Amino acid sequence: MQVSSSLSIERVDAGEAECILPELAALLHACVHDGASIGFILPFGIEDAAGFWRGTILPALVSGGRILFIARQGGALAGSVQLVVDTPPNQPHRVEASKLLVDPAFRRRGIARALMGALEGEARSLGRSLITLDTRTGDRAEPLYAALGFSVAGIIPGYCRDPFHDHLDATTVMYKRL
Template identity: 40%
Template sequence: MNQMIVEQLFSTEEHMEELSELLIQVVDDGASIGFLPPLQLPEAMNYWEDVLSPDVILFVAKRNNRIVGSVQLHLCEKPNGVHRAEIAKLMTHPHYRRNGIGRSLMEKVEKRAIKEGKSLLVLDTREGDPSNLLYTSLGFIQAGRIPNYAQSETGELQATNIYYKVL
């Protein structure tokens, strides 16, 4: 059976290899999520070792018990921002794209944000990426564009779009 489940991870330790492989695959495929290709295994593992904290909730999508996607919900703990959260690092393994994984992860993270009492979600994504279409289809509104935000592997400076959704 080719069933997909989305679940929260409370520890990255037992999933370190799969999470690192996911990160390497999406970065090497061109995703703009803070890293440049080629991403090496030690750097990927180092990232996952430090990702979880009390204000970061990690969800993974599994197909056939294998991690094929992930997303993070960063809860704002500042006194003036306890009502909001940021969605970060939505990833779908390149071999599993266009199968609803990103949408399922986003729906799960939004439900969790509501459960946490959040009324505003924010995120950013590189201008022109397919994720822009996903976010707008889920009701996110583009608040603006920042030019020259992230550098590509070729040194080109690329714009990012900022989105929000009132829950």
């Protein structure tokens, strides 16, 4: 999907993801080092980032449990987001948005919004009627999700460790009905 003359959003399968693994690892590494609360803490090396994609995401892409979208701007990998479709049998109507990443060098250009638009379109095409996600309370992404129509379900205190400091942050659980 071409978003602008230099921004494109692509759905990437496991084989394609494996081919761009170094780029995906660099994207994750940059976001974690910029303070993104996405499940990792420092120290976090490029090998750790590659290991996450190789050991967790590639198998989920192969099994069909996740769908990966990437954003390219001017040919460079600028961001990614994952749609978790592997939900329990009592939740066939729901999907989860996971690991929205935008390289710090590409922020404030509409990339996150475009990625979330592709994710939402895919959820609709799959017949899903609910998207859920969680984000660190007060994080930069929280206002974006609200602007995209997500509502706050609640806040869980002490949910995750801050990537830089030894303290626990709250998370905001959000949802959007399609």
